[in-house]
Amino acid sequence: MSQIHFTIDFEKLKDTVMDSELNEVVKSSLVLILNEYMEKERDQYIQAESYQRSAARQDYRxxxxxxxxxxPNGRILLKVPRTRSGKFATDVFERYARCDRALLLSMLEMVINGVSTRKVTKIVEELCGESASRSMVSNLTKKLDPIVGEWASRPLNTIYYPYIYVDAMYIKVREHKRVVSKAVYTAIGVNEKNKREVIGFKVDHNESEPSWHDFFSSLKARGLQSPKLLISDAHSGLKLAIQKSFIGTSWQRCTVHMLRNMIQTMPKKTSKEARNELKAIFQSRKLEEAKRQKDQFIDKYEGKKAYQKAVDVLDEGFDDATQYFAEPEEYHVSLRTTNMLERMNSEIRRRERVIRIFPNEQSAFRLIGAVLMDYEETLDLGNRTFLKKQI
Incomplete structure (x- = not known):
């Protein structure tokens, strides 16, 4: 690339510096330098300086x-040279557009990390001396749409995911001048390399069998194969959708959710011993031991009114809550709960709490997708793996 050499009127620059505040000094200096640079760019394009006669001339001023x-220090007003043909274009704005891009990316990063729109506008004003309206920040975030859309629809047929975790959470969204509750479905897959990936998410009207089935269908349309084990809570619609969507896949009921459901039915003051006995069942190292402790619990508390609901839940849900025993022992602690998904959902909730109510469903999809993309980059960094040995 050819270089452009130019000189600056330093007497003019000195007068400007002496009569200006520091911020204005920087701005004035930039104006002089960039104006002179663009002038030399035009000379080079025309292949002739001002008033110079030349056979090599390509155009006229x-x-x-x-x-x-x-x-970064505010806006400056430049005098951009023109030519008669209109074909000359300076590269100053392209070169220095990275200042704009850096600012825009910083604003996006602030929004993604849960800084409110109102606070972003104040920060931008402090940094650049320029005001940024709330609508400007909101419009800026729309630049995330194609990025999030491409990531959310990427193919899933390039690697196999033996283990998949799914969950749903609720957010508030404005719709037809009303504030409504919507469900956010999320899925994390553990691939053949023992690395975790956020393989899908969706914003839908509610948590139901048809909605879960649609979510799973969208994952399969992207190439997802039926996993060995799918881990989730015991939502009735979710259970039915899993059975219909993934033939041959085992379902692991989250033991934390199940324990919580049982403990909530027992007396708070007098059930400490029973609570510890329940927890011990799912801390067993072997399935036979877990079955023995389960039978002992049922024999001990069955028929007691205060514990009957817990006994029924344990008896009915034990098999679904112990599917992880079919996998290598090193995996058990990681496969028996959805705690890992709960951690991710808390990150979504932390950002969502700042917004409180999304203006529409697309804005919810955009921000949650950006948060999930950001969160995925923190999973299993370097040579770390989620499970302790190769699948």
Whole structure:
């Protein structure tokens, strides 16, 4: 690439510096330098300096037009040279557009990390001396749409996911001048390399069998194969959708959710011993031991009114809650609960709490997708793996 050499009127620059505040000094200096640079760019393009006669001339000068450029210390007004043909274009705005891009990316990062729109506008004003309206920040976040959309629809047929965790949470969204509750479905897969990936998410009207089935269908349309084990809570619609969507897949009921459901039915003050006995069942190292402790619990508490619901839940759900015993022992602690998904959902909730109510469903999809993309980058960094040995 050819280089452009130019000189600056330092007497003019000195006068400007002496009569200006520091911020204005920087701005004035930039205006002088960039205007002179663009002038030399036009000379090079025309292949002739001002008033120079030359057989190599390519075009003729045609005055200037003014254009603003946003810099880290504020906006500056430049005189951009023109030519008669209109074909000359300076590369100053392309080169310094990275200042704009850096600012925009910083604003996006603030939004994704849960900084409110109102606070973002104040931060931008402090950094650049420029005001940024709330609508400007909101419109800026729309630049995430194609990025999130491409990530959310990427193919899943390039690697196999033996273990998949799914869950749903609820958010508030404005719809037809009303505030409604919507479900956010999320799925994390553990691939053949023992690395975790956020393989899908969806914003839908409610948590139901048809909605879960649609979510699973969208994953399969992207190439997802039936996993060995799918881990989730015991939502009735989710259970039916799993059975219909993934033939041959075992379902692991989250033991934390199941324990919570049982403990909530027991007396708070007098059930400490029973609570410890329940927890011990799912801390067993072997299935036979877990079955023995389960039978002992049922024999001990069956027929006691205060514990009957817990006995019924344990008896009915034990097999679904112990599917992880069919997998290598090293995996048990990681496969028996959805705690890992709960951690991810808390990250979504932390950002969502700042917004409180999403203006529409697309904005919810956009921000949650950006949060999930950001969160995925923190999973299993380097040579770390989620499970302790190769699948």
């Amino acid at each position: 045609n005055g200037y037009y003014e254009r603003e450029l946003l810099m």
